[in-house]
Each structure stands twice: as C-alpha cells, then as structure tokens.
Amino acid sequence: MNRSDVLIIGAGPTGLVLALWLSKLGVRARIIDKTSAPGTTSRALAVQARTLELYRQLDLSETIVRNGHRVAATNFWVNGKPLAQLPLKRIGEGLTPYAFVEIFPQDEHERLLIERLEDYGITVERDTTLEIFEESSDGLTAHLRLPNGEQEICQACYLAGCDGARSVVRKSLDTGFPGGTYQQVFYVADVKASGPAMNGELHLDLDEADFLAVFPLAGAGHARLIGTVRDERADRAETLQFSDVSRRAIEHLKVHIEDVHWFSTYRVHHRVAEHFRSGRAFLLGDAAHVHSPAGGQGMNTGIGDAINLAWKLAAVLSGGAEASLLDSYETERIAFARRLVSTTDKVFSFVTAEGRLADLLRMRVAPFLIPKMASFEASREFLFRTVSQVTLNYRGMPLSAGAAGHVHGGDRLPWAHEGEGDNYEPLRQPCWQVHVYGDTSDEMIAWCAEHHLPLHVFDWRPAFETAGLARNGFYLLRPDTYVAIAENSADPKVVERYFHDHGIRPYFNCT
Template sequence: MHRSDVLIIGAGPTGLVLALWLSRLGIRVRIIDKTSTPGTTSRALAVQARTLELYRQLDLADAVVKNGHRVAAANFWVKGEPVARLPLNRVGEGLTPYAFLEIYPQDEHERLLIDRLETFGITVERNTELLGFDETGDSITATLRLPDGQQETCQACYLAGCDGARSIVRKALDTGFPGGTYQQIFYVADVQASGPAFNGELHVDLDEADFLAVFPLAGEGRARLIGTVRDERAEHAETLRFEDVSSRAIGHMQVKIEQLNWFSTYRVHHRVANHFRTGRAFLLGDAAHVHSPAGGQGMNTGIGDAINLAWKLAAVLSGGAEARLLATYEAERIAFARKLVATTDRVFTFVTAEGRMADLLRTRLAPFLLPKMASFETSREFLFRTVSQITLNYRGMPLSTGVAGHVHGGDRLPWAHDGEGDNFESLKCPTWQVHVYGDTSDEMIAWCNEHHLPLHVFDWRPAFETAGLGRNGFYLLRPDTYVAIAETCSDPKVIERYFSHHGIRPFFGKS
C-alpha cells in the first residue's frame, strides 16, 4: 500500500505551497488533483508583501518579482474621467523589502511552484480523484480514483484538503460552511487592449454603471478586467458573452479591446468553515474560507494557511513536537479568516452597492476623499499594512507570549533596514531561532549553543528602534518567522520553559 506522511488533495497554490514547504522540511508528501492540467487562466493576481517575505524561505520571492508586474499606482474613474490617483510605488517603504503591489497571474504562479516542487522529486498526480477516507488509529486510509479509472487504497499520517470551495474533504468531514452568496454576477476577462487605462497601472471605475477594474499584467497592453453585470443581463449569467457585458463601464474608461484571451462569469461567496481540522484531516485555502476578491487576499490567505500548517506538521512528524501542536493551526488561522471575510465584505458591499445613495457615495464622496487620504502618509501606510498582510498576527494565541518594545508575541517580526543591512536574512532558514537587538547574557549564548538553537545578536542601531524592536531583550522566532516570545530579559530559562510547556523540541529542516 502506498504510504506518505501527508496526502494533499488539490494542486492549486495552497496545495503546492504546502507540498513545497513540507518537502523542504524533509517530509514525504503525495499531491493529487482531479484536473488533467494546471490552470491556464490568470485567476488570482496579487502576491502580497507578506507572501513574498515568506517565499524567501524557498528562494521563490526573486522569481515572482522578476516575472511579475509592479503596479505604480491605482486610479479611480467617474463619468469617463480619472478623478484620483493613489501612488503605490513605495507605499510600504520602510516596512518590508517588498514595499509595492506585485501582480503575478495564478497560472504562471502555479507553473513556478510546480517546477520548484519537481526539484524535490515530487510530481502532481493528475486526473486522480479522492473518493473518500477514514481515520484509523495513527493514520488515514484514503480511496483514490486513478487516471485509468481503477481505484487505489493508500495511507498517510495526515490529509490536507486544499481542494477549493467545493471541497470533497470538507464535505466528507461534514463541517459546516456558513455564509452566503452575493447577488451580483461578476465577469473576468483577460484581454489585449489599448487606451488610457492600459498604462501599466490599476484603474477602477466607480460610476453608476457596471463596476469595472483593470488590472495590468506583464507585457504591453495586457490586462485583466473584472466587472459586474447588473439589470436583466444578470438573469442569464450562464449564457453571457463578453459582448453582452462590455459596453458600459468599458466605454466610460475608453478601453479598446484588440483581443479577448479568456472570459468567464461567476458569483462571489463569503463563507468560513466551522472547523479547519477534524482529527488527522485539515482544511486550507478555499476549502476553509472563501470571500470577495476585494484587496487580493484569497490566494495569499491560502498560502498563509499552508505555511502555518507545514512547519507544525513537520515538527510533529519528525518528533520535534507533540501532536497537540497541531491544534494551534485552527486557532490561529480561523480567527484571521473570519476577520478577513468581514473586512472584504464591507469593501465589496460599498463598491458594488446599487441605488441612488450608493451611487452618490461612490461618484461624489469617494473621489473627494481618496486624494485626501492619499496625501497622508499614515493613511497610505495603514492601507498597505492591511492589504499586504504584514499586520496579520497571532496575539493572544496559545503559542504567543510577552512584549518587548512595541512587538508582541504573535507579531510578524518587524523589518529593520539601514546601510548596514537588514534583520531578515537569517529568516530564510525555516527554523526556530533567537534574535537579540543589543546585548545578551553569557547564559543565553551558552544555552543556545548547547541546544543548537541559532542565536543572532545585532549591534543596537537606530533602525531597530524605528522598527519598534526592544533593546537587550530577545525574540524567539517560529519557523514561519512570527514571534513566539517577546521578552525584555536575557534569561534562556524563559525559552526552556516555553518549549517544555508546549511540548516542542525544536525541529530543524534540511539546509
């Protein structure tokens, strides 16, 4: 019987990233997908700064930035005229090495992940479908339908459902998926076109007519259009063609379509599963949560799920932690998913609301407020922090403790950069490690040496104070670069007690 450590169902970005991280940490994975080929359309587009930071651990960030498109600004249109421009080039400057909005279409993104996964000797098994599974003692027994129609029974220590909004895994677990569906019909079209909205920037129409956003892709004149379909046309969504939806907002924004590469219509859902884990089976990505495309959060959140779960599964499977560590996956990720759905719901409702008052808010109030907001550094920074996911934290969660400087246990470690370098270089290695900014004790140095726990001591510099880091204490960092302990003293017994309390024996992945 075929046996793996983790059986992954679904080879979208979430499943691929989970397979990559686990393989990087020496875990045997098997990844299947019922489709015959990878996606060929640019569904999700934005790769947020936090995702790029984490991608450094697999040497993926540079490839995404090199092959993607950096968006210089967002423009807002009313009545056929651009009324506000929000610069994005350096919107997150000083906060992250990736202080910009990166567009990298999902189909290209998946190909990159598949190529990297193959360097670990792992190939996605296509035309292979999960029929069902049972948990038996210390493993899961799953039944698969193979490409030739034959059935196979296989075993795995754990199963990960990364199989999308219609997840077979979620249905098998009988986990509720509460939420709803927005009434609007959306369309998405990849086009080659020209006009003022095809200058490599993001353009959004706020008019009374159909909502439309133009997302630039790499290459001159390439873009993705996302828009709504209103009035009687929405009643025939299944049979709509591009010609049926392309007249109103597209005309307002002076878009001249030269070639249509792809077109589809869909409805947007907002749902979060009641549980992200049942026994040895986990839900990640769209199988666990779906929400509006507002802010480009969906794919990035799924990738965040994968990285959060990967290091925990690797620790447990390698003997580096007790199985109870896995309970923290749901606690940490479900809270974020619920908050995200609520936030994107508010934005989505404002952008797509119908009626005279909604139109007035969008066409009169928004054009007045947007330039005002864009002129304030604090408002630009707040917007970037929120959308980029660098403020996502696990404060108050079981694995998070302490405060040092402005940094709490559970926070993403702040990025500090000056002429002498930055403090993120050591984070490329997905291991537990300790950071000290200033001085530390001989006891801390000796204890970390004895326990083979990497210790990085940085001479105190103004850049660290600016970033909010505390002086002469320490930060214990998890393998996913979030702060486990923020402490003002330099006593290694604090770390020892933490590991003992949580049943963790630090796991070190292959270098």
Template structure:
C-alpha cells in the same frame, strides 16, 4: 497500499505550497488533483508583500519579481473621472522590502511551484480523485480513483483538503460552510489593450452598481479586466455584453480578447479548519470577494502556517496539541477577511438612490482628501499587503519587548539585514544589541541559530528593545519577545508548549 506522511488533495497554489514546504522539511507527501493539467488561465493575480517575504524561505521571491510585474500604485475612478491615487512604493517603503503589489498570474505561479516540487522528486498525480476516506485521529485511510477508474488505497498520517470551495474533504467531514453568494456575476477578461488606464498601475472604477478593475500584466499592452454585472444568465454572457463600460469609463482601447470567463463568488468560512488528522486550507476553508487580491495569498498563508507544525508533530518534536493552533490562528483571520472584503464589495456595488449618491457624488469628493493623509495610505497598504496579520494573544505567542509583541510579524528595519536570516526554515533568535554568554551557550547546545545585530537608532524606530531576545517560529512570526534576554524563559516557553526546536543542520537544504 501506498503510504505517505501527508496526502494533499488539490494542486492549486495552496496545495502546492504545502507540498513544497513539507518536502523542504523532509516530510513524505503525495499531492493529487482531479484535473488533467494545471490551469492555463487564472483569476488570482496578486502576490502580496507578506507572501513575498515568506517565499524567501523557498527561494521563490526573486523568480517571481523577475517574471512578474510590480504595481506601484492603485487608482480610483468614478464615472469616467480619475478621483484618487494610493502610491504603494511611497507608503510601504519603511515597512517591507516589497513596497508594491506584485502581479504574477496564478497559472504561471502554479507552474513555478510544480517545477520546484519536482526538485524534491514529487509530482502532481493528475486525474486522480479522492472518493472517500476514514480517519481515526491517528491516521487516514483514503480511497482514490485514477484516470483508469481503478480504486487505490492510500494510508496517510494526515490529510490536507486544498480542494476548493466544493471541497470533498470538507463535505466528507460534515463541516458547515456558512455564508452566502453574491448576486453579481463576476467576469474576467484577458486582453491586449491601450489607454490611460493601461499604464502599469491598478485602476478601479466605481459606478452606479457595478465594479470594474484593470490589472496590469508584465507586457505593458496586456491587461486583465475583472468586473461584475447583474445578470442571471452567466453561462451565456459574452465580452461584448460587458466591454462597453470599460471602453467608455476607463478609456480602454481593446485590440484583442485572449480569453473571457464568468463565475459567481461566495463569502463563506468553514466552521472548523481541523478534525482529527484532517485539515482544510485555502478555498476549502474560506472564500470571499476578490476585492483586495487576498484569496490566493490567504490560502498560501494557511499552508505555511500548517506545514511547520505538521513537520514538528510527525517527527515527534511537538505534541499533537500544536496542530490545534492551526485553526486557532487562521480561522479568526479568515472571518475578519471575509467580513472586510464583503463590506468593501458591498459599498462598491450597493443599489439604491442613497448608495449611488454616496458612491458617485460624495465619495469622489471625500476619498482624495482622506487618501492624502499619510496614516490612511499606510493603513491601506498594511492591510492589503497582509503585513499586519498577527497571532497576538494566542497559545504560541508570548511576551512584549519594546513595541514588538509575541505573535506579530518581525518588523523590518530599512537599510539593515535583519530579514536575511528569515530564509531559514527553523526556530531562531534575534537580539538587537548584545547577547549574553548564557544565551549564546543555550543556542549552541540546542542548534538554534542566534543572530545579533549591532544596535542602531533604526532598531529603536522599528520598535525593538535594546538587548531583548526575540524568538522566531519557523514561519518567521515572533513567538516570544523577552526583555531580560536570559535563556531560562526559552526553556519555559518550549516546555509549556511541548515543543522541541529542530536543529538547523538537520534541515533538507536542497
């Protein structure tokens, strides 16, 4: 019987990120996948700003920026006419170092994660499938079937189901997956093309009842078409059946089709994300419309949220109740995301005379005027980039100092280095102004890094309070915001939650 700390089922981006984060924290993992190889084509393309911020902890961000493509703006077309533009590079420049949409296809993304995982001596075990498991709240006994058909038994302290919408883990746990399926058939086409809508920006076309988006890739003549069609015969649908609209409405000149596929999309959220020592992440926990490029990023967010909590509990630095906060923090966001993407997609594809009138006649007149408002453009960027995702009011979040609340993403201060320390996988403290001698002593005694920034008007503009302390979780969200700046509140915070902060020097620095 083989043993590990965490057995991960599914080697898509969610499972790979979980494996990588846990390995970085010194946790023994196994990751299996029933496929023979990693994907060579991909539907997921977008890496949002918040993911790029978090990826600094694994030294992945610069590689993705080097090999991907920055999308500076999104354009809206209606019936072949350009209607509006949202320039990401302008509206997000004061919010994040990554004020753009990064295109880095999932197949390349997976290869990068697999390469980094190999640096920790962990490889994906291919053609290996979970057939069943039993768990008793303390550990999991999993039965695996390999390529040779032989059954293997694996004892794990925890099980992570990252095995997609048809998750074996979720079904075995008998966790409900309520929701529905969109009527439309989605298609993806990878093409070599030219034209005004193949210019390095994202283009979305609203038509009478179908949706079409053109995503740019790193090669300026290479693009990805994602669209819908009302056709019950998805298995027999060809590119010729759908190409006319792209050619006519968005003026795309297609030179070659590299690959084409169709699929159906669900909008569902699992009833629970945790049962005992078994967890659901990514598409196993929530699926939704691809509108906004949120799916892969949300799964990655699940993995990052869970990884540091698993490490703390498995190393007995936190009580088991810390694992309850994974579902508490992630399920609400998943439900909100499914509802939001469903509304957006339903607007873009609704049938009926009134719906068509609103979408093709009224919307083209109103949208340019609304998008011209700075606050609206900023709201769109904040939402799509996931920088507004927060855990305010939840068990691990406490306090307010200035405009910053416990549970929020730490605000970025343009022109400063306040994000530099966020590459560290540990609890840490930020003070903007002056830190007391007592706070310095508390941090030194416990091995918690303290970062003190000389106060400037830019810190006030970003919402910070002078001399307040901001305790950051290992996933860089603000755990505690405290005006007094005194260390007693830190002891109380950790004691009440049964957590011992890990000393930074114990981290695996590979």
C-alpha cells in the same frame, strides 16, 4: 500500499505551497488533483508583501518580482474621467523589502510552484480524485480514483484538503460552511487593449454603470478586466460571451479592446468553515474560507494557511513536537479568516452597491476623500499594512507570549534595514531561532549552543529602534518567522520553559 506522511488533495497555490514547504522540511508529501492539467486561466492576481517575505524561504520572491508587474498607482474614474489617484510606488517603504503592489497571475504562479516542487522529486498526480477516507489511531486510509478508472487504497499520517470551495474533504468531514453568495454575477477577461487605462496602473470605475476594474499585466497593452453582469443577462451568466457584456463601464474607462484571450463568469461567495481541523484532516485555502476579491486577499490567505500548517506537521512528524501543536492551526487561522471575510465584505459591498445613495457616495464623496487620505503618510501606511497582510498576527493565542518594545508575541517580526543587510536574512531558514538586538547574556549564548538553537545577535542600530524592537531583550521566532516570545530579559530559562510547556524539542530544529 502507497504511504506518505501527508496526502494533499488539490494542486492550486495552497496545495502546492504546502507540498513545497513540507518537502523543504523533509516530509514525504503526495499531492493529487482532479484536473488533467494546471490552470491556464485564473482570477487571483496580487502577491502580497507578506507572501513575498515568506517566499524567501524557498527563493521564490525574486523570481516573482522579476517576472511580475509592479503597480505604480490606482486611479478612480467618474463620468469618464480619472478624478483621483492613489500612488502605490513607495506606499510600504520602510515596512518590508517588498513595499509595492505586485501582480503575478495565478496560472503563472502555479507553474512556478510546480517547477520548484519537481526539484524535490514531487509531481502532481493529475486526473486523480479522492473518494473516501477513514481515520485510525495511527493514520488515514484514503481511496483514490486513478486516471485509468481503477481504485487505489493508500495510507497517510495526515490529510490536507486544499480542494477549493466545493471541497470533497470538507463535505466528508461534514463541516458546515456558513455564509452566503453575493447577488452580482461577475465576469473576468484577459485582453489586449489600448487607451489611457492601459498605462500599467490599476483603474477602477466608480460610476453608476457596471462596476469595472482594469488590472495591469506584464507586457504592454495586456490587462485583466473584472466587471459586473447586471439586468437580465445575469440570469444566463453561464452562457454569456464577452460580446454580451455591457460596454458602458468599458467606454467610461476609454478601453479599446483589440483581442480577448479568455473570458469567464462567476459568482462571489463569502463563507468560513466551522472548523479547519477534524482529527488528522485539515482544511486550507478555499476549502476553509472564501471571500470577495476585494484587496487581493484570497490566494495569499490560502498560502498563509499552508505555511502555518507545514512547519507544525513537520515538527510533529519528525518527533520535534507533541501532536497537540497541531491544535494551534485552527485557532490561529480561523480567527484571521473570519476577520478577513468581514472586512472584505464591507469593502466589496460598498464598491458594488446599487442605488442613489451608493452612487452618491462613490461618485461624489469617494473621489473627494481618496486624494485627501492619500496625502497623509499615516493613511497610506495603514492601507498598505492592512492589504499586504503584514499586520496579521497571532497575539493572545496559545503559541504567543510576552512583549518587548512595540513587538508582542504573535506579531510578524518587524523588518529593519540599514546599509547592505537586514534582520530578515536569517529568516530564509525555516527553523526556530533567537534574535537579539544589542547585547545578550553568556547564559543565553551557552543555552542556545547546547540546544542547537540558532542565535543571531545584531549590533544595536537606530533602525531597530525605529522598527519598534527592544534593545538587549530577545525574540524567539517560529519557523514561519512569527514571534513566539518577545522578552526584555536575556534569560534562557524563559525559552526553555516555553518549549517545555508547548511540548516542543528544539534539538529537532531544522538546520
């Protein structure tokens, strides 16, 4: 009987990233998908800065940046004219190594992840579906339907449902998926076109006409259109062709279509599962939460789910932590998913609302306010921090403790760059580690050496103070680079007590 440590259902970005991180950490992962081949079309485009930071652990970031497209600005159009612009070139400067908006379409993204996974000897098993699974005290038994129609019974220690909004895993767990569906029908099309909106920047129509956004893709004249389908056409969305789409917004943005590579329609949902875990089964990505495309958050949030769960599963499976560590996955990720759905719902509702008041706000008020807000560095920084997910934190949660400088337990470690190096270089290794900015005690040095816990001591520099880091304290960092402890002292007993209280054994640390 085939046995794996973790059986992953679904080979979208979430499932592939989970398989990659587990493989990196020495866990035997098996990944299946019901489709016969990777997707050639997709809606997800943006790879946020926080995702790129985490992708350094698998040397993915540079490849994505090299092959993707940086968006220089967002332009807001009213009555056929660009009335406001939000510059994006340096919007997150000083906050992250990836202080820009990166476009890298999901289909290309998946192909890259699949290639890297094959380097670990893992191949996605296609045309394979999960039928049922049963849990026992020491694992799971799953019944799979293979491409030839035969059934296979396999075993795993844990199961990860990364199988999308119609998740078989979620339905098998009988977990509720409360929320709703927006009334609008949307279309998405990859096109070759010309016109002023094909300048490599993002363009958004704010008119009372059909909503339309033009997202730039790599290559001159290539873009993705995302727009609404209104009136009686929405009732026959499943049979619509691009020729049926209203031209009002397209003409307002002066987009001259030369070729349509692909076209599809869809409805947008906003839902969060009642639970992200039941026993040995977990829900991730769209199986756990779906939300509007506002801000390009969906795929990145699923990837965050995968990385959060991967190191915890690896620790438990290796004997480096008690099984209770897995309880923190739902606690940390469900809170973020609920906040995200609420936030994107408000933005999405504003952009797509109909009626005289909504038109007034979009066409008169927004074009006036956007340039004013864009002129303030604080406004631009707030926008970038929110959209890029660098403000995502686990403050006040069970694995987070203390505060030092402006940094709290549960925060993303602030990035500090000065000269040639930065404090993120050690984070390429997905392991527990201690950072000290300034000086530390001999006791801390000795304790970390004895317990094989990497200790990185950085000579104090002004850049660290600017980033909000405390001098001569320490930060215990989790394998996913979030701060576990922020502490002003140099006492290793604080670290020892943390590991003891959470059932974590640092000598199983990944090296």
